[in-house]
Amino acid sequence: MASTPTLRQKNELYKNRSAKGLVGAKASEKTKVVVKTQYPYWAMGLIAFALFGGVIQWVYSSGQSWLSLDKQAQSQIEKLWSMDQANWILSDAFSGPVYVDTNQMLLMYEGYSYTIARRQVHMSDS
Known part of the structure; x- marks a missing residue:
């Protein structure tokens, strides 16, 4: 064999x-x-930003809509994403601590799970 x-x-x-x-x-x-x-990851994001222009935005899925997170949450999630980590963050969009897993690309709050996405918003799109 x-x-x-x-x-x-x-x-x-x-x-x-x-x-x-x-x-x-x-x-x-x-x-x-x-x-x-x-x-x-963060260096590659900077390179893409320099080449293509625009702003990185973190959004979460709520029903059939994608909602933007506040600036503080965006900054915290971007830092987690650059290190491929998961942790608790604070967000004005939710009334308590939110668990974010950037490897699974999800956000969890009070037993509910939300898909998150990282997108680049071009200056002409805003």
Whole structure:
């Protein structure tokens, strides 16, 4: 019974085949290579801001509408997002502490869960 190759073995095999010009490796031997950037999320956000202009805005889903959070909450969520963290924050949109998980992109308040989104508002959109 043949053993299943490890991810490292698959990557090495694909790299060797590519180097020899044999890019047509079997689909089962190809692996998805994920490149991890050396730049943190906040730096990439600044680069995008500089290139495309606009303002980053955090919104939450309420029914069929997306509602904007207050500036204090936006700042706190952006900081959490830049470090891929979750924590409690304060928001004027809610009357108590709100739990925000930027990995799951959700906000929780009094047992209710709200989807959150980070969007870039262009100057012409406002």
